[in-house]
Amino acid sequence: MALAAAGQPAFLGPPRQLTHGGQNAEAYWSPDGKRLIFQSTRDEGQCDQIYIMNSDGSDAHRVSNGKGRTTCGYFLPDGHHILYASTHEAGDACPPPADRSKGYVWAVYPSYDIYVAADDGTIQRKLTDAPGYDAEATVNFRTGKVVYTSMASGDLDLWSMKTDGTRKRQLTRTLGYDGGAVYSRDGKHLVWRANHPESPAGQKAYRDLLADNLTTPMKMELYVADGDGSHARQITNFGCASFAPTFTPDGSQILFSTNKLHCDSRDFELFLINLDGTGLRQVTSFGGFTSFPEFSPDGKTLVFASSLNASGRYEFNIFTAEWRGE
Numbered sequence: 001m002a003l004a005a006a007g008q009p010a011f012l013g014p015p016r017q018l019t020h021g022g023q024n025a026e027a028y029w030s031p032d033g034k035r036l037i038f039q040s041t042r043d044e045g046q047c048d049q050i051y052i053m054n055s056d057g058s059d060a061h062r063v064s065n066g067k068g069r070t071t072c073g074y075f076l077p078d079g080h081h082i083l084y085a086s087t088h089e090a091g092d093a094c095p096p097p098a099d100r101s102k103g104y105v106w107a108v109y110p111s112y113d114i115y116v117a118a119d120d121g122t123i124q125r126k127l128t129d130a131p132g133y134d135a136e137a138t139v140n141f142r143t144g145k146v147v148y149t150s151m152a153s154g155d156l157d158l159w160s161m162k163t164d165g166t167r168k169r170q171l172t173r174t175l176g177y178d179g180g181a182v183y184s185r186d187g188k189h190l191v192w193r194a195n196h197p198e199s200p201a202g203q204k205a206y207r208d209l210l211a212d213n214l215t216t217p218m219k220m221e222l223y224v225a226d227g228d229g230s231h232a233r234q235i236t237n238f239g240c241a242s243f244a245p246t247f248t249p250d251g252s253q254i255l256f257s258t259n260k261l262h263c264d265s266r267d268f269e270l271f272l273i274n275l276d277g278t279g280l281r282q283v284t285s286f287g288g289f290t291s292f293p294e295f296s297p298d299g300k301t302l303v304f305a306s307s308l309n310a311s312g313r314y315e316f317n318i319f320t321a322e323w324r325g326e
Contacts, residue, residue, distance in 0.1 A: 010324060011272075011283045011284075011323065011324055011325065011326070012283065012284065012302060012321040012322065012323065012324060013321050013322030013323075013324060014321065014322075015306075015308065015319040015320070015321045016057075016319060016320050016321065017057075017308075017309060017317055017318075017319050018036075018053065018056070018057030018317070018318045018319060018320060019038075019040070019053075019057065019060065019317045019318045020317060021042065021311075021315060021317075022040055022041055022042030022043070022315065022316075023040065023041040023042070023048070023314060023315065023316050024038055024039070024040045024042070024305060024316055024317050024318050025038065025039055025040075025048075025291070025292055025305040025316055025318075026038055026039050026071070026072060026073070026292050026305065027292065027294070027303045027304075027305065027318045028073065028074050028075065028138070028294050028303075029055075029075070029294060029295075029296050029297055029303065030075045030079050031075060031077055031078075031079045031141050031297060032079055032297065033055060033296045033297045033298055033301075034054065034055055035052055035053065035054055035055060035075075036052070036053055036054075036055055036303060036318065037050065037051070037052050037063075037073040037074065037075055037082055037084075038050075038051055038052075038053070038073065038305075038318055039051070039070060039071055039072070039073060039084075045066075046094045047068075047069040047094035047095075048069055048070055048071055049062050049064045049066055049070050050062070050063050050064035050070045050073040050082070050084045050121075051063065051073075052073075052082075052119060055296075055301075055320070057318075062121070063082065063117065063119065063120065063121035064084060064086060064088075064117075064121060065086075065088060065121065065123070067086075067088035067091075067092040068086055068087035068088035068089075068090065068091060068092065068093070068094065068095065068111070069086070069087045069094050069095055069109065069112075070084050070085060070086045070087075070088075071084065071085050071086075071112070071135055071136070072084055072085050072135055072136050072137055072138070074137060074138050074139050075119075075139070076116070076139055076144075076163050077139065077141045077142075077144055077163075079119075080118065080119050081116055081117065081118055081119060081124070081163075082116070082117050082118075082119055083114055083115060083116045083117070083127065083137055083139065083146070083163070084114070084115060084117070084137075085112045085113065085114050085115075085134065085135035085136070085137065086112070086113065086115055087109050087111040087112055089111065089113065090111035091111075095107070095109050095111060098214055099212070099214065102209065102212070102214060103216060104216065104217070104218055105209060105214040105215065105216050105217075106214065106215050106216070106217050107213060107214060108133040108135075108151070108156065108210070108213050108214065108215055109133060109135075109213060110131065110132045110133055110151070110213055112133050112134055112135040113126055113127070113128045113129065113134050114126075114127045114128045114134050114135065114137050114146075114148060115127065116163065116164075116165075125164065125165065126165075127146075127161065127163075127164075127165035128148075128150065128152075128165065130150060130151070130152035131151070131152075132150070132151025132152065133149065133150065133151045133156065133213070134148060134149070134150045134151070134152070135148065135149060136148055136149040136179045136180055136181070138181065138182045138183070139163065140183040140185075140187045141185075141297075142185060142186065142187055143183070143187040144162060144163055145160050145161075145162065145183065145187060145227075146160060146161050146162065146163055147159070147160050147171070147181045147182070147183060147190060148160075148161070148181075149177075149178060149179040149180075149181070152168075152170070153170055153173070155175060155176070155210075156176070156177040156178060156179060156210070156215065157170055157171070157172045157173065157178055158170075158171040158172040158178045158179070158181050158190070158192060158229065159171060160228075160229075169228075170229075171190070171225075171228065171229030172194075172229055172232070174194075174196050174232075175196065175197070175203060175206070176194060176195050176196035176197055176206060177193075177194060177195045177196075177206075177215050177220075178192055178193075178194045178223075179192060179193060179194075180192055180193045180243050180244060180245070182245065182246050182247065183227060183247075184227075184247040184251040185247065185249060185251060186251060187227050188226065188227050188251070189224060189225065189226060189227055189247070189251065189275070190224065190225045190226070190227055190229065191222060191223070191224050191245040191246075191247060191254050191256075192222070192223055192245065193220040193221070193222060193223075193242060193243040193244075193245065194220065194221060194222075194223050194234075195215070195216065195217075195219055195220050195221075217241060217243070218240070218241045218264060219239065219240070219241065220240075220241050220242050220243050221234055221235075221236045221237060221238070221242055222234070222235050222236045222242050222243075222245050222254065222256060222273075223235065224254070224275055234277075235254075235273060235275065235276065235277035236258075236273070236277065237277075238258060238260040238263070239263065240258060240259050240260045240263040240264070241258060241259050241263075241268075242256055242257070242258040242260070243256065243257055243258075243291070244256055244257045244291045244292045244293065246293055246294050246295065248272075248295065248299075249295050249299035252274070252275065253272050253273065253274055253275070253279075254272070254273050254274075254275065255270060255271070255272055255283065255293050255295075255302075256270070256271060256273070256293075257269070257270055257271075257290065257291035257292070257293070258271055266288075266289055267287065267288060267289065268288075268289050268290055268291050269282060269283070269284045269285060269286065269290055270282075270283040270284040270290055270291075270293055270304065271283055284306075286306055286307075286308045287308075288306070288307035288308065288310070289305075289306065289307040289316065290304060290305070290306040290307070290308065291304065291305055291306075292304055292305045295323060296323075299323065300322065300323060301320050301321070301322060301323060302320065302321050302322075302323045303318065303319070303320050304318075304319055304320075304321075305317070305318055305319070306319055
């Protein structure tokens with residue numbers, strides 16, 4: 001699958017840096033486009049907590065309770081409530097990092113559950129209570145549906161639910177990791193990252209890691225399906241890590257992050273692709289790590305995380321830029 005020819009359009013305007021220092025990632029818009037929710041390890045913190053800031057980067061403040069580890073904050077459609085995953089019920093301390101003696105692996109902490117809170121951080125409701133990992137939730141503002149990754153089936157599958165935690169439904173059933181899912185704006189389609197090992201050896205390796213609450217992130221492909229999980233189809237086949245997909249505002253394309261230019265490296269750029277896997281085009285060329293894109297509600301601005309301008313290897317900041325499209 002070839003990239004667009006030289007002279008590809010400049011998709012983005014000049015980037016504007018909103019955070020400065022620490023590890024900041026997964027910034028997502030409020031429904032009115034005036035605020036961003038994101039996760040950050042900063043100051044004296046030892047692991048990620050959830051923060052909210054204005055869309056210009058001002059008034060950044062922590063809204064999670066500072067206990068345990070958190071991930072994947074998202075606004076609810078009313079703009080006054082948020083959800084995120086947290087391990088705080090298992091203890092105040094950060095859970096131990098993944099055991100890298102097993103290679104480059106991610107921890108899928110079984111103590112993660114998903115909570116709803118007011119946007120001042122006051123936890124109001126626990127949405128998941130099945131044994132094992134529950135995290136990676138995103139919300140469709142139009143339908144109010146939540147899609148998330150859960151171990152409730154015994155595997156890392158996609159599930160959906162309402163914002164009050166009811167009507168849980170399993171969406172994927174193929175052995176392997178399914179995660180990082182988002183709905184299209186009309187709720188008719190889903191896109192997500194997946195690692196579905198096919199060989200007996202690959203399946204055994206996957207199961208062995210999962211038994212230790214680990215998974216490997218470096219071989220992920222993108223899948224698209226109808227909003228209920230039906231008609232799932234793979235749209236990338238790079239043999240690398242493709243993740244953090246999001247639909248363009250009109251739902252016709254997917255913007256995502258991949259290291260396909262330097263497979264097995266930590267060099268990630270943003271790319272566009274059609275829903276049928278054609279028309280691959282490179283969007284950024286910052287060098288280093290760039291990921292977690294999301295379009296503002298009005299479709300005019302992109303938010304993303306990047307190592308652009310970083311002063312150290314593990315510094316990642318939140319940026320916005322005008323989306324100029326094609």
